[in-house]
Amino acid sequence: MDQSREIIEIIANYKGLSADEVTPERTFEDLGIDSLDAIDIVYEVEEKYGIDVPQDALDLNTAQTVADLLKVVEKVRANGAAPDAPTDASAG
């Protein structure tokens, strides 16, 4: 199964929908995904692929569609993104 299909299945399962209903062009709003759901879905994707989606990689307030999420995950996996660590050791 390709990655897009796997992520769509995660979303579908999360919202109790069939995978056929979760097409890339559909909006989160349309699928009943609020910002908290979106964060939780990203967590499931992170767990599945052992990745860490950086804080600034996906603005969950402006991400509009399933395709937005698919693109970000693809990019993060391509870059082999490291864990979201502080850039300045003295910060915080």
Added chain:
Amino acid sequence: MRRVVVTGLGVICSIGRNQAEFLSALRESRSGTSRITSFDPGWLHTQVGAEVKNANFDHLMEPNDQRHLDRHTLLALCAADEAVRDAGFDCSADGHRVGVILGTGQGPCDSIEQMMHEVAVEHRKPRPTTIPRTMFNAATGHVSIRYGARGPSQMIVTACASSAHALGQAASFIRHGVADACLAGGVEVFPSMGLLAAWDTLRVMSRANDHPERGCRPFNRDREGFVMGEGSAVLVLESEERATARGARIYGEIAGVGLSSDAHHITQPHVDGLVLALRNALADAKIDADQVQYVNAHGTGTPINDPLETEALHELFGARAKDVPVSSTKSAHGHTIGAAGAIEATATLLGMNHGFLPATLHLDDPDPACDLDYVPLTPREARFDVALSNSFAFGGHNAVLVFRRYS
């Protein structure tokens, strides 16, 4: 000061998943205590609990959506849903004047323990929804969202007195015009295994593993401690004006609230604190002790509580003490900690409306130090118009509510 009336009752606990089942169980002296089923208790001294069996929340929301809420929130939503329907309550026009005040002792403990397991044992990140699931006030927030109640909302945490405090706080808001109505009560889930194990080592729970249905025996000579329970009760409280204007059925009035603290010991109750709360309740209701016709006792079934509560009632009632019926419905539904005050308020109001005194189950051999009329074994047909409901908590927090027939 405005009068506060009760117009709706919703309840779910080990002896009933709704008001009708709860009422039948009280009338038929059914016990809800049994061997613990939510985990294997075999390694604990206490293997007895009062769990809600066969709970179903599908009438509230899709099963898929239930996954995102702790059982704690679902139990509270279940009781609130029944209370609102029972009252015919609608606040679409005055939601800004409606509050939600609940109590809990231990919060969404299952999700908290699950988070600890994920982190400490599985070395995984907790889910992002962990905080909104595990915060103690989650149930209050969900109830206010569901009904559009935009007035004051709080979750009160005072152990075994939490929901008595919640009812008292809600009544106070209505009396003083802060709100015109409140959904008020409490909720407790059965403890997660780690939490119950901690209670186990405290040696306050019944170890009646070979006769779990008789696990909680308040005022009995051979009582062994309390039986941990779970459940929720939510009451619709309204100002007299709001309720009568819409022709609501009125179960009774919260006529007084008595609060005190023992300021003595973190787990040991003190008789002076109990008596102070009882006297404060009567003073608040502007009634004499002679007018009280029934007391729903805290009655945990622990060695310490029952004679101490008896002593406090002797001090309150004087020569009349043995003539006032007192009962502990914890003998049936266990000790639901933060939901206890609200569940017992519900039992008291149902007794007042259906003409019976709920019984103290299993009381076949009273402790000589417990010498009141505890309505043993079976409920008694009786009309009563004024009742007290006692809640005394670890921490020394005491709350006594006065319920009066509305006229």
